[in-house]
Amino acid sequence: MNKIQIENKLSQYGHRPTAARLEVVEALLNFHGHMTADDLYEHMQSTGSSVGRMTVFRTLDLLAEIGVVRPTYQGSGAAHFVLLEDGHHHHLVCMRCAQTVEFAECSFAEDLSQQLAEKHGFKIEGHLLEIYGVCKKCQAG
Amino acid sequence: MNKIQIENKLSQYGHRPTAARLEVVEALLNFHGHMTADDLYEHMQSTGSSVGRMTVFRTLDLLAEIGVVRPTYQGSGAAHFVLLEDGHHHHLVCMRCAQTVEFAECSFAEDLSQQLAEKHGFKIEGHLLEIYGVCKKCQAG
DNA sequence: CCTTGTTTTGATATAAAATATCACCATGGC
DNA sequence: GCCATGGTGATATTTTATATCAAAACAAGG
Ligand SMILES: [Zn+2]
Ligand SMILES: [Zn+2]
Ligand SMILES: [Zn+2]
Ligand SMILES: [Zn+2]
Numbered sequence: 001m002n003k004i005q006i007e008n009k010l011s012q013y014g015h016r017p018t019a020a021r022l023e024v025v026e027a028l029l030n031f032h033g034h035m036t037a038d039d040l041y042e043h044m045q046s047t048g049s050s051v052g053r054m055t056v057f058r059t060l061d062l063l064a065e066i067g068v069v070r071p072t073y074q075g076s077g078a079a080h081f082v083l084l085e086d087g088h089h090h091h092l093v094c095m096r097c098a099q100t101v102e103f104a105e106c107s108f109a110e111d112l113s114q115q116l117a118e119k120h121g122f123k124i125e126g127h128l129l130e131i132y133g134v135c136k137k138c139q140a141g
Numbered sequence: 142m143n144k145i146q147i148e149n150k151l152s153q154y155g156h157r158p159t160a161a162r163l164e165v166v167e168a169l170l171n172f173h174g175h176m177t178a179d180d181l182y183e184h185m186q187s188t189g190s191s192v193g194r195m196t197v198f199r200t201l202d203l204l205a206e207i208g209v210v211r212p213t214y215q216g217s218g219a220a221h222f223v224l225l226e227d228g229h230h231h232h233l234v235c236m237r238c239a240q241t242v243e244f245a246e247c248s249f250a251e252d253l254s255q256q257l258a259e260k261h262g263f264k265i266e267g268h269l270l271e272i273y274g275v276c277k278k279c280q281a282g
Numbered sequence: 283c284c285t286t287g288t289t290t291t292g293a294t295a296t297a298a299a300a301t302a303t304c305a306c307c308a309t310g311g312c
Numbered sequence: 313g314c315c316a317t318g319g320t321g322a323t324a325t326t327t328t329a330t331a332t333c334a335a336a337a338c339a340a341g342g
Contacts, residue, residue: 092261101263105253126274135261162319193322
């Protein structure tokens, strides 16, 4: 999902694709991997952006609402946002040290999605699969 | 997963199944669904427990470390803990109002688990599948 | 263009949640 | 019992998130 697509999605949902929001989107796409709102804000600061902290928080919330990102909890107290490429995201998380490894393989069946949508009246737009385990380093320690 | 099994798991991992911890476990099992640490603490208070707030936080962290619960983020600022029955948990979340619906159907393939374990050196112990969508009420509004 | 109503922004203030500290208590091995 | 280790809980502190509000940006209509 690129900047243009996200811009369109914002418009679709009646939110203006303002300069500040697009700066956040740009930073989000450049900043690879998981990040907290403050991580992203500080990264933007370091590249000379003048977008405020509140706008970063609000834009991430907005992007979560329209299904571009999703907040997850990685044990640090702050929400970590992950990009939902093509609507989904998958990662392994170490239960001890919170190290995460992303992977592309998707085992989510489309028919289960439909079945759940009907059963619960939801319009389904994406998913996150988190697998828990213990990483090599923590198995040794 | 019942109280005894969790008690054994604590011991297995070298943590004492103290009275305070078991009270938290008991409350956790009674309190159905998702909850924040403070939700659980307040619930315990209301039932006359004298276990302190810190112990509730610490016990939940401990249980997360051994795979009994998992913190998730549901947009409220506080971590929501879900019980990993038999190692896994699945729910639908509304992207607008954060309403959640749990479901039992599991589409996670065992062979993918093995494949990932080998590839990344993880010892896999469970998973969470979060499906995002818009609930009936929010579709209407 | 201007005017006007609406949305967005960002500084600041506030509230909420998580973590650190530390003295005390409980437990288990010696 | 005595010591070493681990666990507890009150409190203080830090970190995150949210509320507030005046100013700025914008869209629409005249
Ligand atoms: Zn690890
Ligand atoms: Zn997927
Ligand atoms: Zn909803
Ligand atoms: Zn499952």
